[in-house]
Amino acid sequence: MDLTMELNEVLQTGTDEEKEILRLALQAIRQKRERGSAYPSGFLGLSGEFTEEGTYRFRVPITPYTLNRGGIVHGGITATLADSTMGSLINKSLPEGKAAVTVEMKINYLEAGTGKELISEARLIRLGHTLAFADCKVENETGKRIAHATGTFAILRFSG
Template structure:
């Protein structure tokens, strides 16, 4: 069966959940093309904003793509969300010739991820010349604390500069 035939089969005979996964796949491709973001960011629909000079936030709907077999947000998705939120905060705080990569991250999973959306808010604790330290809270729309994370980022110079 060709890719086109498989896509048509899912569109015509697939479940709502399967069609949602296809929609998220297209969203990830579109976001990669338009913003050169990573595919996981596109699957999650990440689009963040500064809430103040040292805080950055993502709000994302909980989708079938994110759920584990128990019906809760998969821990790896939560880890990706906090890493993306903290990384976005640090990278958007740096001058154009610099970038950050995760050097260390710790995630405390406090409650199962459930609800309508996840709100991930990162705070910059310390920005040095070579390292940045951040923390991040993930809550659902009801304010229930799902996870708490900290991370250290290595600050690098872009190649060729």
């Protein structure tokens, strides 16, 4: 079956959840084209903001894509969110020609990921010449703390 036929089949007979996954896939493609963001960022609908000097926040709706079979946010999604928030904060704090990549991350899961959205907030602890260190809290919209993470990032030179 070709892609067009498969898409039409899901659009005509698929569940609301399946149609939502297709919408998220299109969102991921659009964000990749418009912002150059990674596909997981598009599936999650990541869009961040500085909330104060050295602090960066993402708000992410909880969608069928983020849930495990138990109906709670998959731990890997929570970890991806924390890593993305800390990485975005550090990368937006670096001068032109440098980029940060994760070299180590630790996450503690504190509560089940439930609610309407997840809010992650990363704080820059140290920005050096070769390494950066940050932490990140992940809460739901009611303020329930879902997870706490720390991360170390290598700072690299790049051309492009």
